[in-house]
Amino acid sequence: MQKVLNAFSGAWDAMTESQVWKSVFRHGAITSNRNRVLVMMSNVFLHLHPVKSRKAGIKLRYTWCMGGITFFLFLVLTLTGLLLMFYYRPTVEYAYADIIDLSEHVPLGIMRELHRWGAHAMVITVWLHMFRVFMTGSYKPPREFNWGVGVILLVLTLLLSFTGYLLPWDQLAIWAITVGSNMARATPLLGTEGPLTAALKLGDINLINSGNDARFALLGARSVGENTLLRFYVLHCVGLPLVAAVLMSVHFWRVRKDGGISGPM
Amino acid sequence: MEFIKNIINWSSGPTVLFTVATIAFALSIKYPQVWSKKFAYILFGGMAVFYCFSMFDPNFFLIVAKPDNVPITFMLFLVAFFTWFALHQGVENDKRVAAGEEPLEKQEQDKVWVWPDLVYVELLCMVLLTIGLVVWSILLPAPLEQPANPADSPNPSKAPWYFLGLQEMLVYFDPWLAGVVFPTLIVVGLLAIPFIDTNPKGNGYFTFKERRAEIAIFLYGFIVLWILLVVSGTFLRGPNWNFFGPYEYWDPHRVEPLLNVNISDIFWVRVLGRPLPSNPIVREFLGIGMILFYTGFLPVALAWPKEKFPKFLQWMSLNNYYEKMGPARYYLGVMLFLLMISLPIKMYMRWIWDLKYIVAFPEIFFNI
Numbered sequence: 001m002q003k004v005l006n007a008f009s010g011a012w013d014a015m016t017e018s019q020v021w022k023s024v025f026r027h028g029a030i031t032s033n034r035n036r037v038l039v040m041m042s043n044v045f046l047h048l049h050p051v052k053s054r055k056a057g058i059k060l061r062y063t064w065c066m067g068g069i070t071f072f073l074f075l076v077l078t079l080t081g082l083l084l085m086f087y088y089r090p091t092v093e094y095a096y097a098d099i100i101d102l103s104e105h106v107p108l109g110i111m112r113e114l115h116r117w118g119a120h121a122m123v124i125t126v127w128l129h130m131f132r133v134f135m136t137g138s139y140k141p142p143r144e145f146n147w148g149v150g151v152i153l154l155v156l157t158l159l160l161s162f163t164g165y166l167l168p169w170d171q172l173a174i175w176a177i178t179v180g181s182n183m184a185r186a187t188p189l190l191g192t193e194g195p196l197t198a199a200l201k202l203g204d205i206n207l208i209n210s211g212n213d214a215r216f217a218l219l220g221a222r223s224v225g226e227n228t229l230l231r232f233y234v235l236h237c238v239g240l241p242l243v244a245a246v247l248m249s250v251h252f253w254r255v256r257k258d259g260g261i262s263g264p265m
Numbered sequence: 266m267e268f269i270k271n272i273i274n275w276s277s278g279p280t281v282l283f284t285v286a287t288i289a290f291a292l293s294i295k296y297p298q299v300w301s302k303k304f305a306y307i308l309f310g311g312m313a314v315f316y317c318f319s320m321f322d323p324n325f326f327l328i329v330a331k332p333d334n335v336p337i338t339f340m341l342f343l344v345a346f347f348t349w350f351a352l353h354q355g356v357e358n359d360k361r362v363a364a365g366e367e368p369l370e371k372q373e374q375d376k377v378w379v380w381p382d383l384v385y386v387e388l389l390c391m392v393l394l395t396i397g398l399v400v401w402s403i404l405l406p407a408p409l410e411q412p413a414n415p416a417d418s419p420n421p422s423k424a425p426w427y428f429l430g431l432q433e434m435l436v437y438f439d440p441w442l443a444g445v446v447f448p449t450l451i452v453v454g455l456l457a458i459p460f461i462d463t464n465p466k467g468n469g470y471f472t473f474k475e476r477r478a479e480i481a482i483f484l485y486g487f488i489v490l491w492i493l494l495v496v497s498g499t500f501l502r503g504p505n506w507n508f509f510g511p512y513e514y515w516d517p518h519r520v521e522p523l524l525n526v527n528i529s530d531i532f533w534v535r536v537l538g539r540p541l542p543s544n545p546i547v548r549e550f551l552g553i554g555m556i557l558f559y560t561g562f563l564p565v566a567l568a569w570p571k572e573k574f575p576k577f578l579q580w581m582s583l584n585n586y587y588e589k590m591g592p593a594r595y596y597l598g599v600m601l602f603l604l605m606i607s608l609p610i611k612m613y614m615r616w617i618w619d620l621k622y623i624v625a626f627p628e629i630f631f632n633i
């Protein structure tokens with residue numbers, strides 16, 4: 001037994017002393033305070049954190065880790081979404097069949113489940129995170145701006161979820177998007193059935209009609225169809241995640257710059 | 266058994282449910298001590314018993330076990346738990362402050378190493394969450410219905426669940442309000458919160474007493490006007506967006522008579538017994554007056570000092586807020602607040618007088 005252990009610790013030492021290991025980890029075992037600092041500073045992922053933090057701020061009962069969980073779910077969704085993109089083609093002809101293939105022909109086919117349940121969960125955790133931030137008064141100065149960034153992230157989360165809802169191209173999908181996007185028709189001034197829109201006239205011709213109103217801009221057509229599918233796909237897989245990722249970076253940066261997790265003065 | 270179910274069906278109707286929720290909410294603001302541990306046991310015990318008991322009912326099971334509705338059940342329990350948790354901690358802190366101590370968070374000011382103290386909590390969180398998500402995904406397949414068919418609209422057609430609060434609003438307001446103006450106002454209102462709220466207290470710790478009004482307004486919007494409507498829109502709205510109790514069968518053929526009338530009908534036809542005037546402005550003058558009163562006069566009047574009010578209305582004076590906040594903050598805040606509670610006001614107008622529109626210009630799609 002002792003021999004085995006010795007062999008292991010010998011191998012471990014050899015590994016951690018090697019040039020390869022040291023090129024990755026720039027510090028020794030994290031047992032000294034010096035190395036506790038180094039690990040946080042020399043790792044791009046960990047350096048989002050400070051080296052030390054007030055005890056109250058890292059308590060689960062204070063933050064509920066809700067922002068962190070939301071971010072983690074975003075990462076899960078990015079990863080599983082990427083895998084889904086290998087199989088899914090955003091056309092009326094293939095979309096539905098590809099979704100079926102995903103569960104029937106792809107080994108370990110739970111990617112779609114992970115992605116869908118993760119997305120539902122993210123909406124819930126974003127709401128709870130906002131709720132926590134409100135209840136601890138953490139939007140108060142100096143964190144007003146970061147609260148605002150958060151609100152935009154909340155909207156983006158909902159839009160991501162909404163655009164994704166269409167992609168399976170089943171009855172649930174197109175009718176939910178139809179009901180949701182019918183609202184745009186009623187936009188004041190910009191929707192065909194919105195208040196005051198009829199006032200926008202050139203002579204006898206209405207400037208806004210069902211071929212150019214707010215709903216048309218959203219759907220790329222007069223009703224949910226192949227243009228909508230493509231439009232939502234591009235927004236869902238590229239546009240919105242990019243914006244969300246940028247704003248999340250700003251959000252985390254600001255948490256640090258505003259003095260770390262809030263606490264009593 | 267049937268008797269209990271009938272009572273529950275009846276009491277989850279929009280009118281009763283909303284009224285009970287509002288009253289319960291008001292009581293919990295008045296008596297925050299209820300957010301104790303004992304209350305938590307009763308609340309979660311009650312919810313768990315209700316769910317277990319109800320699962321044996323086929324109609325209940327059919328709706329609740331729909332894959333896309335499962336997360337709403339999670340949400341219901343999570344929101345209940347965290348509401349309790351936040352208020353409980355707030356009340357506990359208030360007790361400490363009243364006894365001359367400091368809030369709990371203040372006593373934990375010393376700094377700790379992020380590695381390992383925080384990093385391991387995060388790691389644990391990620392591992393547990395991953396396990397949870399994988400188990401959930403294995404047990405519950407994602408739903409997939411028939412291929413899209415633009416010619417066949419299902420009944421009910423529902424928006425994605427997180428927008429069902431807005432879809433519920435459609436019962437009371439036209440799409441331009443429920444689908445465009447109110448969502449915009451919600452976002453603007455949220456963005457404005459830090460600039461309206463000038464109370465310096467309660468920054469960085471849980472408290473209730475020090476921020477009573479802010480918390481009451483936010484909680485009412487979040488819990489009653491948002492979460493409750495999402496939940497009831499998911500579980501209690503069936504074909505044709507009709508209400509169905511949790512144990513009722515979603516009968517697509519059930520027709521509910523729509524008897525709603527406009528204020529102009531009530532005033533000209535019922536009260537004065539004359540036909541509607543042909544000039545639309547004359548026809549709608551009463552409704553226009555009410556809207557102007559609500560959005561123009563009321564915010565100004567509420568800022569008056571107490572003495573200007575008749576005795577029995579003095580409690581309504583917001584003069585101290587006006588003094589504290591200054592005109593810009595005050596008007597923004599009051600406008601947003603009034604617009605928020607215009608939803609319950611319109612709901613009750615509908616329930617009491619079958620009121621459809623306060624102002625109705627169907628010619629230009631301008632109905633309120």
Ligand code: HEM
Nearest residue numbers: 063065067068070071130138146147150151153154261262
């Ligand atoms: C995609 C959405 C979001 C992500 C990934 C996210 C992530 C985070 C994280 C990781 C933190 C650190 C503290 C914590 O975990 O609670 C944080 C703090 C914060 N978040 Fe968010 N957040 C999101 C949305 C929001 C929303 C919707 C709001 C508010 C409307 C918001 C406002 C704030 C504020 C003000 C802080 C500082 C809190 C403090 O110092 O106590 N965030 N966020």
